[in-house]
Amino acid sequence: MAIKLIAVDLDGTLLTRSNTILPETARTLQVASSQGIKVVLASGRPLSGVMPFASQLNLSGKDQYAVVFNGAVLQNLAGGILMNQEMDYQDFNTMLRLQRLARVNVHFETTECFWTCDHDLSVQMQINAALTDNMLKVRHREEIPKDFKFNKVGFTCQKDDGQVEKLWNTLPYWAFDKYDIVKSLDTCIELNTKGASKGNALMELADRLKIEQTQVMVFGDQGNDISMFENPNFKKMAMGNAISNIKEKADYITDDNNHNGIAKALKKFVL
Template sequence: MAVKLIAVDLDGTLLSSSNTILPETERTLKEASKQGIKVVLATGRPLSGVMSYNKQLGLSGAEQYDIVFNGAVIQNLAGRVLMNQEMNYRDFNAMLRLQRLSHVDVHFETTKCFWTCDRDLSVQMQINAATTNNVMKVRRREEIPQNFTFNKVSFTSTQGDDQINKLWNTIPDWAFDKYDIVRSFSNTIELDAKGASKGNALTELADRLKINQGKVMVFGDQGNDISMFENPNFKKVAMGNAIEIIKNNADYVTDDNDHNGIAKAVKKFVL
């Protein structure tokens, strides 16, 4: 199979447990890029949270691309937005309704900053802002303008995973019908506009680049990667540390993120 595009999730996939790209994985992806293969980071983070990793891989400019906010936005590495799926003030109020189902915090992510109405920020919310180099704007509900738009929502908790479990088990059907909702980690629930997913965004990007879907290879490990593993045309590689649904939908299971799983699969199937 002549792979033309390699899409990699970030946390738990490209990044090791120490949040670094292992040297062998870096060398392998650089070699793939040198051979003309598009290397695309597909992540729940905003572009600001992945640019340092793009730079490390030697990726830059208007002809390289990232899928961010779990597929709500496609941007080139010069910052231009190619696709943008937003939610609005009505959705903002719906998120506050969901928040009342459990003791959770909620923050709203845009291409410029994060917003929240919560005064006591969970550790995970603080980590999300810090690791993505984003300002967290804390505002009262009445300070949020009615023309407010956002790309992604994250629910976290100051009281641990139990409250995230409670929310996950009580989200009503109307919310699943209206939004794409994923349990990205044990301590985080993420929500995007309906149809906004890594899988759909990757399909859109491949079409824009005139790359056949059968020449796309994807790597992932968690719930927000499932949409990429539902496309029957992609070459799907699960990390050794992936959740079972990812492994069950994969064409191949490679080593984990601490043992160069990406590098081993790319060398086996691509280089």
């Protein structure tokens, strides 16, 4: 069955290690889009961190879409929100309790900005805010309003100090029952409300667009992409640089993100 929707992760998939899109990959995705195939960027980033790359692919407007915050939010590229799954002040307090399990920073991501109660910030937290063009608001705990809502949580640490790994190994079982939790990097754990995932958001979008799940192709490389690779109906393309769990679930392993892996797979299976 012909592919009608191509979902592409950003970091480590669409983007090279220098945070750019290779010209051949951009041209191939543009050809797919010109043929009426929906090209959907699916990222842990907020929309502000997706739009510069959507623009490079000539994607814009309310008829083009992005899956952001690891699937907690589904938006069109005009900024309209189609689906929004949030956590609340009770969850905020829970995150602060989990933070005590290791020496890590925790920040809270909303569609407007990032928040944290930490004053000594890890480089990874600062990178996350900078790459997504987001204001990072540093506040004391008592300054956080009781009606505070957020879409995603990031636990980060300094490179090579092993604290994210320590947190990952000590997170209680009930946390995995209550939230969707992935380790997206050695220095970052990402957490969403239960059921908020890239895979579920893509199923929602495909249903809205009247596209069969067997007509959806996904590209990914890291832990926050696993939900897309657990769908038995999607056509699953693992990047050559993907973690083993992604490769094991893939229908095909393409080249890595620095060697036009997306373009090569699309030319083989779609175009």
